[in-house]
Amino acid sequence: MVRLVSLTVILCLILALGIMFFKVIMPFILPLFLAAVVAMISQPLLNYFIRRTNGHVRFAAGLTTTIIVSAILIPLCVGIFLGSLQLFTTIVNTLDEANWNKTVQTIREKVEISNDKFQQFVDWSHEYLQYDIDSLVTSGKSGEPKISEDFIRKNLQATLVPIAKRSLGVAASTVGLLGTLFSALIAWIMFIIALYYFLADGYLLIESTQSLIPVHVDYQRRLIDQFQKVVRAVVIATFLAAIGQGLTTAIALSIVGFDHFIVFLILATITSMVPLLGSWLIWLPCAVWLMYQGDWGSAIFLILIGTLVVGTMDNIIRTYVLQSDAKLHPLLAFVSVLGGLQVMGLWGVFIGPIVASCLHALIQIFNTELKAFSQEKFQSQGLLETMAEVQSEPQSAETDEKPAESPRSDSPAEASKEAEKAESKPASEPVKTSPQKKKKRRR
Structure with missing residues (x-):
């Protein structure tokens, strides 16, 4: 009882200190990971x-x-x-x-307002704002128009x-x-x-x-090996997917007429490594700019490439790498990546496949232990049955080797009857002698 209380107190202290230690290292979890x-x-x-x-x-x-x-x-x-x-x-x-004059002329052509629309705006402002303008103007000492002080004070504030x-x-x-x-x-x-x-x-x-950890060392090594495989596969998949998305985005932008291939490659690769952002931050504004320029064909082409090719490339590469390196089923890898991303955000891309793979390894370990336990149990039962059979065989052999005898009764009544018969029997019987011995005695 004393030992149980001591273990309970120690366990509570371990939990309390563990929670405090986790709060201490929480700001550095990402660098440590x-x-x-x-x-x-x-x-x-x-x-x-x-x-x-x-x-x-x-x-x-x-x-x-x-x-x-x-x-x-x-x-x-x-x-x-x-x-x-x-x-x-x-x-x-x-x-x-x-180039500057050309750029200014282009902007002026794009944002130029026609005189008719400008005149309509002036008429509207004169009609609806004239009363407010008149209320702000007062007369000075000599009768000249003067803006009121309240208006100046309010505007300054x-x-x-x-x-x-x-x-x-x-x-x-x-x-x-x-x-x-x-x-x-x-x-x-x-x-x-x-x-x-x-x-x-x-x-x-x-x-x-x-x-x-109170677990067999072989099982711990198996879990560590599986963890290393999954982490390596996730990291490789992340970098390969980011490079593939960045390269595809940069090539598509070059095809539709955008220069600066290296800049777009770097930006698209960096944004592709962050699943919550993605490379759409690069190609979507470019597509909007093409629409604004009137090049609808290039804009539609860029949107299709970004949606159908670049958008699906991430999941395909991750699923393939996790299947080949971490030995995860494609459906399980796909679900673990998307589910982890939805539940845990950016961390879920790494933690989702790791949890799925380690759970699979733990189930295999539990299955191995359960089989071993079942075999030991069945072997022990079979050994007991064999020992019982071995013990019963000598007894049956002894009974078979004994000669057939008249049944004896060990009851007290039969024993007393046999004793009385022995007492009533004469002590000695006359010995029969041969005729030759009789003749010798007569002589």
Whole structure:
């Protein structure tokens, strides 16, 4: 009883401290999760450096971390530089005198209001606003028209109040932007540190965790292997789908006449990696612009490509990769991706297939344990029956080997009768002698 109370108290303390610890690490869950995923994927590179450095795990982990961070930062910086260069070239060409005049003329033709419509607007304003205008004008000392002071005061208040609110909004936005940048910097530093320690001490962390979980080590390894397969498949599927969508979007935009292929490729790829956004943020405004220009054929073509090809490419690539790498059924992979996205948002794209695959592995483990338990139970029952048969066989053999005897009764009455017969029988009977012995006695 004392031990049960002690275990209950310890369990309650573990739950309370676990909840507090989860709240502490909640701001860094995303960097830690991404670091764990990258550490799983980069195990072959880590093993290569361990062999090259003669078993220096920490040095190999440092080299692997440096290469991974460089592989993330260098393409990002190069893409931003190339995109900025193309945007700068576009702005310079647009501000050129000839191009600028052409652009202004185009805008003027698109937004020009006819004189008739403008005159209708003037007549309407004169008819409905004349009374308000007259009420705002007063006479001065010499009789000249003068705008009333109340009108000036109200206009100043109406103008200064929005300016003050907008200034406060700009200040708050600036502070929020600085806070976001600081949080992003802290998250990036946490990602690098966590990645290094996951690479350097990953096996120790796994072994210590395995010793704390009351499940067989083989089953834990099976779950870890399945988790690694699914995570690797989800990451590969995400990158392949994003690259495919970005490339298809950039090619479609180039076909309909848009320049700056690299800029559209980078933007479409980045937006495709975020399922809640998607590459439609790139091709849909371009299609609207084509409609505004009057090029309906190109606009319809771009909308069809974006809807039928780019929109379905994500689900097809994810389903195929999850089926081939994680051994998930296509229907299960498709449902887990879309269901996770709907329930958990961006996290659901990763968590949905992981939950489905780990659940499948747990069901297999439970089925294996249930079969083993059933076999042990049936074997124990069969062993008991065999032992009972073996014990019964010698007894039957002994009864078969005994000679047939007259049945004896062990009852007291029969025993007393046999004793009386023995007492009534004479003690000795006369011995019969032969005639020769009689003759010898006579002599």
